[in-house]
Amino acid sequence: MKIVVQVKLIPDAVQALAIGATLHMVNERANWVSEVAFAHGVPREYEPRKHTYAELKAAGLGAQAAQHTIKKVRDAYTTLKANLRAGNLSKPGSKRRRLAESKPVTFRPESAHPYDDRCLSWQYDAQTVSIWTTAGRLKDVAFVCSADALKTLREYRRGESDLMERGGVFYLIAVCEIPEAPVNEKPSEFIGVGLGIVNIATTSTGYRAAGRGLNRHRKRQLELRRKLQAKGTQSAKRRLKHRSRKEARYAANINHIISKKIVTTAERTGRGIALEDLMGIRDRVRLRKDQRAQLHSWSFHQLGSFLQYKAPRAGVPQVYVDPAYNSQRCSECGNIDRRNRVDQATFACRACGVTMHADDNASHNIDRLSSRRFRRRGNRSSRDGGQSHPFRTSRCKGRLA
Template sequence: MKIAVRVKLLPASVYEPDALAATLRSCNRAATWVSETAHAKGLFRRNALQQAVYYEVKDTFDLAARPAVRVIKKVVDAYATLKANIKAGNLGSQEVKRRQRAETKPIVFREDAAQPYDDRILTWNLDQRTVSIWTVTGRLKGIPFVGSERALELLASRSGESDLMMREGMFFLIATIDVSEPLAYEPDGFLGVDLGIVNIATTSDGRIMSGRRVSRYRRHHRDVRKKLRTKRTKSAKRRLKRLRGREARYTTQRNHIIAKKLVHTAERTSRGIGLEDLSGIRQRVTARKVQRSRLHSWAFAQLGAFVEYKARRVGVPVVFVDPRNTSRQCSECRHTHRTNRVSQARFACRSCGAVLHADHGGTSLLERS
C-alpha cells in the first residue's frame, strides 16, 4: 500500500526560499493557463493536451521539459479528481452544486499550490538528509530536510512522485512510500463502530469517544474569526492569516488518535472493524440552518479513511455496512420504528422495552452485520 510522508526543507541561503516560491508561482500560473486551454478545447486526456500546449508552456512560463510535463499531468489529474468526486457523491450537497457550477469554468490553481516532482528533477540523498531540486532559477543542491524518525525510516521505501508545498512561508516535501501490507486475518467477530457528530465514535464494547473537545475548539475558532472579521484592521487580518488551517489540523489530529485507538482495540482482540458507510449522507439528510455548519464540518470520511489505511497496515479486516435504520432498530428484538430513538443519546424500544444508549445500540447492529 502507499502512504505519504512529509519532511520539512531547511533552505540555508537567503535566496533559496525565494527560488522555491518563484518556482511554485510559475508552475501554478502555467497550470492555470493549461487548465483554461484544456477547458476551452475540451482536451482532458494527457496525450492530447500535452501535444497541444507543451511547447507553449515551456516558452511562456520558462519551464524545463520535465516540469512542463508534470504541470500538464497535474491539470489532467485535477479534472479527473473533480469528475470522480462529483460522480461518487463524496461531497456535501452544497459543495456538489458549487463544483457542478465550477464545471462550466476552468480550474484555477492557487499560486502556492503543491507541485509534483519526479526523480529527474528531484534527487534525494538519504545518507546526508539533503535534496537536490529544480527551480526556475537553476538547480538547488544540498538543501537539508528534517522529519520524524519514523518518516526518515520510511523514506528508504520511497517511490514515484514527490510534491513540493509551501505553508506559512515554510517548504515541505511530500513523498510517496510503498509499505508492505500483511494479509488480513480471519476475524473472531467484529468491533462495531457508530460514527456521529456529538460522539465522534462509539464502539460495540461501550467505549464512547466524545466530540465535545472538537466542538468546543470549532466554536471557539468560529467566534474568534467572527470577532476579527468585524474589526477589519491590519493586525486582525494578520491574526486571521495565522489562524488559517489550525482548526482543520486539530480535527485531523483527533481523527488520527481515534482511528489508532479503534484499530489497536480490534487488533488486540483479533476482531475486524465494522464501519457505517455514510457516503452521500449530506445529500440525504435535511438539516436545519443552525445545524448545517456542524453537518458540513463533520469529518466522517476522513476518519473512515484513517481507520481503513491503519487497519490495512496491520492486517485488520474492515467492512462497511449500510447504516440504514441503525438508529431506529432495537438491537435486542430488531423492532424498527422512528419513535424508538427518544433523543440523541437515549434509545427506548417500543416493542420489548429495552433502554440503552442510542449510539451503543447502533454499534451492536453493526457488530452483527
C-alpha cells in the same frame, strides 16, 4: 498500500527565493496550459502537449517540469469531470455547475507541483534533497521530519513527490508504498463502530470517544472568526490567516488518536472493524439552521479514511453495513420503532423493555449486521486489498448524534 509522508524544507534565503519563484512560475504556466486545453475542448493529454510543450520549454521549464505541468493540468480536468459525473458540483443547470463548466481550471501560485526522481533526489543520512528550480539545480536543501517518517522514506518511498508552499513554508509530500500485513481471514467477531457528533465514535467493546471537547473547540474557533471578520482591520486579517487550518489540525489529531485506538484493539483481540456507510448523508439530512454548521464540520469521512488505511497495515479486516434504522432497532430483540429512541442519549425498546445508551445500542447493531454479512459473503476487504471506498451505498439514514 500507498501512504504519503510530509517533510518540511529548511532552505536558506537564496534557496527559498529560487524554490518560491519556481513554484509560482510552474503554476502560472499551468494556468496558461489550462486555458489552451479549455479552448481545445480538453482533449487527451497528447493534444495539450502538442500545443504547449515547445512554449513551456522556451519559458525556461525543463523537459520533465514541462511534462509534469501538462500532466497536472490534464489530471485536474479528469478530476473535474469525475466530480461533475458524480454530482459533487450540484445538479445540471445549477449556477455552481455552470460556473465550473464555463471557465478553465486555475491553480494558485502556491499549489503543489509534482517532482519525479530526475528532478528530485533524496539524501537520507544528511537529511537534504537536491531539487530542480528555474535558477538551476539546488543541492543540500535541508529537510526535517520525525524519525519514523525518515525511516518510512528510506525504506518505502516510491514514485513522485509534490512540492507545495503553505504559509510561506515549503513542504515535500512523498509517496510511499507500505506492504500490508496478512489480513485475518477468520476474525473471531467484529467491533461495531458507530459514528456521531455528540460522541465521535462508540464501539461495541464499550469505548466511547466523546465529542464534547472537539465541539467546544469548534464553537470557540467559530466565535473568534466571527469577531475577527467583523473587525476587518489589517491586524485582524493577519490573525485570521495565522489561525487558519488550526481547527482542521486539531480535529485530524483527535481522529488519528481514535482510529489508532480502535485498530489496536481489533488487532490485539483478533477482531474485524465494522462501520456504517454514510456516503451522502449531508445531502439527505435536513436540519435546523443552528445545526448546519455542526453537521458540515462533522469529520466522519476523515475518521473512516484513517481507519481504512490503518486497518490493512495491521491485518485487520473491515466491512461496511447499511446505516438504515440502526438507531431505531433494538440490539436485543430486533424490534424497529422510531419511538425506541427516546432522546439523543437514551434508547428504550418498546417491545422487550431493554434500556441502554443509544450509541451503545447502535454499535451492537453494527456488530451483528457485520458478522452476518461476513459469514454470508466473506471478507470484502481481503478480496479487494482494503481499497474499496468505505462509504459507497446510497441508503444513508444514519444517526447524527
